[in-house]
Amino acid sequence: MASASGQTGWLGRLALAAGFTFLYAPILVLMIYSFNESRLVTVWSGFSTKWYGELLNNEQMLGAAWTSLRIAAMSATTALLLGTLASVALVRFGRFRGKTLFTGMMTAPLVMPEVITGLSLLLLFVTLAQSVGWPAERGMTTIWIAHTTFGMAYVAVVVSARLREFDRSLEEAAMDLGANRLGVFFRVTLPIISPALFSGWLLAFTLSLDDLVIASFVAGPGSTTLPMVVFSSVRLGVSPEVNALATILVGLVATVSLLGWWVMRRRELQRQLDMRRAQAQ
Amino acid sequence: MPNDVAVEHSDSVTPRVKLAIRRVTKDYDGFKAVDDVSLEIRQGEIFALLGASGCGKSTLLRMLAGFETPTEGEIYLDGTLINRMPAHERPINMMFQSYALFPHMSVEQNIAFGLKYDRLAKPAIRDKVQEVLGLVRMTDYAKRKPHQLSGGQQQRVALARSLAKEPKLLLLDEPMGALDKKLRTQMQLEIVDIIEEVGVTCVMVTHDQEEAMTMASRVGIMDAGVIRQVGPPHEVYEQPNCRMTAEFIGSVNIFEGTLAVDEADHVEIASPALALPLRIGHGITGSLGMALAVAVRPEKIRVSREAPAQPHNAARGKVVDIAYLGSHSILHIALPGDKVVIASVANTDRSVAGDDAERFTWNDEVHISWSEHAGVVLTS
């Protein structure tokens, strides 16, 4: 049984090495050249951190980053709320009228081309503004709504996967011990699925932070997000400041993810150790 | 010289040896899952490897199938060394635990799968599939997918699939593991019938002693990577050669003691648990005073209200527990020295009220006794 899994031949190792090189080499090159002194991103002329300095003095970039972070935090939170509600409805409530349409609307945003989503939301906002006077102008609110809508679809994928493998007898036990439905949800279900909620939130957050196309359609004056600024500078050519920004971003994401993985692994190892100890007694 | 193993000098009495396992060891980083095992399987027999989980029986079976290679030792099939032969080239087929039927293929396609690798022509494959389907009485289900079959039907398909290639050796891995108890008894006999009809040599692995006893002509008891005893089911049950075997198969009362009298036709053993000596009706070779154990099966113990006449193999005690099992009851009888003896009493009368003299109840004072041919001496 030891050979059942853990069989990676040289061919498999080659596939993994090639795959990861392909995925990471461009990012690594990008990061290395963020420390290049020259403005020419392709010629190495010496180590320097001056582009980080320039990045920190770039008011437009910093302002856009702040806008993006605020929008991402808001939309991730609402996406988490709505996405969790939708997961509960889809996983737990059995069949109900309109469920097929509901499921369709929850999964379509995962694949819908961004230009279509962006254009259609903009036209909705324009129509609404004409007929009911809201939203009076486009800006952070409209981006927040747009990001919440596709964010909740991703949250639902993560959360409903966790809900489906959830051991229902735990909830039944809680009910048997006197908890009502709400009590069960908040005291048993929610704590157990909390890791899934966290990763769902994080996913919605990064997706919002990353979005260029949809935001470009629904943004208004004064709500320029970070990807929009990056895009307009990248369009003009390679810029070392963008390399510096990329390095910071990648570093942040990598640190958070690796930390999360490490904590999970530690917890799992501890659990195994505890179980072995308990059995030895 | 690998080819002249002690296989070929078969005379008219000893049946031909089909499979020979010679001092096989499987070592996983210092842990010996199978430890120096030697075994011979005869042509046409059903052999059961019986043991608790983790005893090494599955590893041994997987080495026969070719999924594991022995660290040391040799495996011969019909006199040919097959240690290094890959699984897909071995003329050995296996019925997997919970069957491993291919979910995307119909019953027919599952059975035809292996035949295609035998380079048979299409009509020949079709005929063979029909033949084995008939053998397991699944002809009407040929077009179904595995998930449309009941547990027993899936098992028949799995058996048909492994028999279709006419293997020289059939392996069964926990054949009844996925069935419920009632279906198990029925399928055990059915599978034995089919295997005997085909006449294929068969090695099975199971942790269920009842299954091994029902299906196999010979049983090998495995423990900690070692085969402790090999023999026909009744021999392994009635004449266990060690404590592990005695305790693993069925339940048993073990009395420890020392050899006190050694005569030609009997021996007597003094046990601290009993006031009277233990008498065994056959000689053993040993020196006086050596430590021994005597095993007595519960159904061989007589329970009575009157004291038996014999001056040995008897004791007085009190009933402390009763388990009513329908056909018989198990009595737990505490002897004066606190040793608890298990006795099985057949419920021969349909007694309803408590006035029956032979029905025992809690706290009854009873006598137990057994014949001098009931016990088995264990030296290890």
Place this chain on the structure above:
Amino acid sequence: MGWGRRLVTATPYLWLLLFFLAPFIIVIKISFAETLIAQPPFSDLAQYVDDVLTINLNLFNYIDLYEYDLYLTGYLSSLKIAAIATGICLLVGYPVAYAISRLPEHSRNLALMLVILPSWTSFLIRIYAWIGLLKENGLINNALVGIGIIDEPLVLLHTPFAVYLGIVYAYLPFMILPIYTNLVKHDHRLLEAAADLGASPVGAFFKITLPLSVGGIIAGSMLVFIPAVGEFVIPELLGGPDTLMIGKLLWNEFFNARNWPGASAVAVVMLVLLIVPITIFQRYQAREMEEAQRG
């Protein structure tokens, strides 16, 4: 249904009806409007003047799509580019997914995380990274000239090749994940059974593993193909002027020509083209969900 359940269902449901479904209906409506130089730049379909309801259905936006070669070629080349890129993604992604599913359990999670990690960083920046590599005096050309394989730098950037590369690079994780999820659930005893019945490892792969992973292949392919058809950033940054993709045409129609009804018509036709793949994807999602529910 109790009021609690109603509330739980209705909140996300209404949100999606308003912000996901309604917009499509409006897009369809506006695609029939006329372009005006006004704010907003399109005409009303229905007018209610003197107790008479007039509905103006303007089909010119669609006729334009048909008449200008630009759009027809745009649609065709989008579908072609997306299909080929999806195929390459599959060829690259399947072996990686397979290799990960065969790793020991603890390294599996780490490898999986390494696959996802790039997609958690900025999409835009990952595409941007290729500009520096593919430029005429970029790293790849410098390296190739340096070791003497070529004398003149190759034209790599602003070519269809760069667009394929960008799509494969950006969407590879979406191909690997569903295939991995499928492969890791496989019962390894099926492969043993195949070997036992005479199949070589390669034979067992093609007869057992590959057919059983079709679900994952379909899901992964749809996750790559559908968004790739409407991709804007990749053809804009890596493609040349001759790399026509419909996402870019829509963007230009909207932002540069300010032809909102025209852009809407482009979107409607794109949606119609994508209805089949989207339906396939949703079927697969629903089936996965049911299977998981049954345990």
